Amino acid sequence: MDSLALDPAIVATLQGVSTATLTTVLLKHGLRNVWLRGTRPLAPGYPRLVGRAFTLRFVPAREDLATPASWGNPISTRAAIEAMPEGCIAVVGAMGVTDAGIFGDILCARMAQRGVAALVSDGVVRDVTGVLGTQLPVWCQGTAAPSSVTGLTFVGWQEPIGCGGVAVFPNDVVVADQDGAVLIPQALLDEVIEASVEQERLEGWIMSQVAAGAKLPGLYPPNDENRKKYEAWKKSGGR
Incomplete structure (x- = not known):
């Protein structure tokens, strides 16, 4: 997991570059599809954040798999959170589903405790008052009361995902500010x-x-x- 650590100098530099500027620069490099649709700040005032992508993937709910009992499985969002390194940005591909909250306050509290920089998703969260209380910065489409298994099945982490219509690979770099989240491919970072x-x-x-x-x-x-x-x-x- 040490490979996820970004040079502090790179983080500091990118914290001074807006996502609007990044989309223009990436456009000049031939990349048009880098802004993760639906990634809006859950609360105002978040600073611009930079980190390597730690990816999580949901697929449509299947009744024999998407159950409350699945939360205790070896492949679960709980297990994924324990694998997240400090400073990463958790990027969750939730297929744009807006009626099932991928994470709630307890999971976000654990992420904050582990030093995760932010949560970015094209889905929604639940327990919003508690999530905001964790101080974990969240970019998503909003909130919903139902749990993730109502509409989604969690299938894995640290694999290529689609989030907001953008292909995100583990270790790509994500920058998020008040305009949303933008992906920088690892190979183009410098x-x-x-x-x-x-x-x-x-x-x-x-x-x-x-x-x-x-x-x-x-x-x-x-x-x-x-x-x-x-x-x-x-x-x-x-x-």
Whole structure:
């Protein structure tokens, strides 16, 4: 599980990059489908969080498998939580089901205790007051009172999943903020970080020009003239 640990410097860098910027950078790398649909913050004010994906997968409920007794099985959400390393983001593929809560307050409390950074899902949670009380940041589609086995069967963890229409593989990197959650493929991480930092710097300069009254055509995106102005500003140390 040590392979899941992200370099703190990478975490700090990505905490300064918005998910909006990341989608633009990934688009330039040819990836359009990286925003996990339905992943909204359960409460306002969560900081931007970064972590490697620890994946969990649900399939449609089957009556002989999706029972309360299944919660005690070796393959269960309870067992998966005990395998989660500190700092990971639990990404749960729940097929967009919104009438069966995948996790409640007890499971979220244990995740928080284990140092899990966040829970991200295209499903919903239950026991919302208790979940919020655990202080575990949650991105999902909302809440529902029924338990997971009402509509879903849990089948495994740390395998490729679909979440919000996006393919998520274990150890991919997830960034979540007020705009939702975005996936960065592990193989592209270094390239995306470098390009994202530059994109944020450029957009910061563009915003300063807008604040000074500049018109958008030729500025956003910058034409050759404005690109030269930006490069000069950058070489001067941002002064």
